[in-house]
Amino acid sequence: MTEATQPIQRRAIALVSGGLDSMLAVKVMQEQGIEVEGVNFFTGFCVEGHTHAIRKKDKDKDKRNNALWVAEQLGIKMHIIDISEEYKDVVLNPKHGYGANLNPCLDCKIFMVNQATLMINKAREFAGDRGFDFIVTGEVIGQRPKSQRKETMPIISQESGADDRLLRPLCARNLPPTLPEREGWVNREALFDFSGRNRKPQMALAKHFGLDDFAQPAGGCCFLTDESYSNKLADLWKARNERRYELDDIMLLKVGRHLRPEPHYKLIISREEGENRFLEGYRYMFTSITTVSCPGPLALVDGNLESEEEVSQAAAIVARYSKGRVLDEVTLEVRQADGVARQVTVKPAQPDDVPLAWNVG
């Protein structure tokens, strides 16, 4: 075959979450000779490895980034892109509303496919034939209650701007043919017609491909689907009287015990040494409280302690979670963000002094 008659190598960008579905979608494309590169978007709410990296109870768990791991297994390049700033508008103003918690799943998927569309458009502009021809996702009709319903599939294609350059190999045969299918870049007959929440077909396909190690399916990869996390985020917005957040805010919601004794201040109390070390990194931003006379946690004060009574109240609560909880007195250091510190001695709060209603998550 001469160079002139060689078929064009078609290339796709795949949205890779690190879960099984996107892994299979890539594999199906590779089987059809499509060259795939992966893209993984960091929203700030990704479950990926955060807690594992901090807490002792998870120290034996793999601390791998699943998207990278998948890329390595499949032999594809992976682009991890921080969209946390742009993503705020998705979380704060979801056009299609939230799911069971503060998860804007449909808007999220539209946004991510849109980002991938912008990438392939830009790549085509700069790289010409070395650009990308279409986008691949691991979506399956009926898998998720909001973003993966049959009615929402076309909404994602249209509102993202990807239109018929968006191919879902795992359920493509339940949908109208897309550009890659119509053009013969991929064989529609070799795509799949998965639907519903039953994951047996995916498991069977994984077995067919010899894939026996993958992130637990349907475990969720976004903290916004978590009720406790969403409660903490809602509490943050309520306390601030406005719906906004910074990256540090949403990181801190993943760590420690969150108690709000008063509307204008919240305590973030570490539960173990790893969280202690993590919260240490924020002492230049918050007033912090830590025990001096006995081992204990580090706590950040999100908000303001407005009186000496509140300083004592906060210190007593922190003492409650220290080794000195049964003592008559515990001495703690209250340190301002600028480093100015003083000591206070208090009687540790008793269980009844810390109502369950203060627990915000």
Add this chain to the structure above:
Amino acid sequence: MTDVIHELDTRRLLCPMPVIKTQNKVRTLATGDCLRVISTDPGSLNDIPAWCRINGHEVLETGEQGHEVYVLLRVGEDNGALF
């Protein structure tokens, strides 16, 4: 002995930010440049080498110093930029 030309501090950042910072830094470097990434996320010891393997960069050394970890890498021929 390798000359460390560039250093990247990702202390206090959690997965996947150390990888993202590494990726973005590497895209500004030339083939053959070395980069030492320091992190307090122990997951970086897996993730940054995995990212290097995927993208054709060489991991020269990894290690731990107290609560910090580091990865020393050499930038490969393709710095990974999409365009």
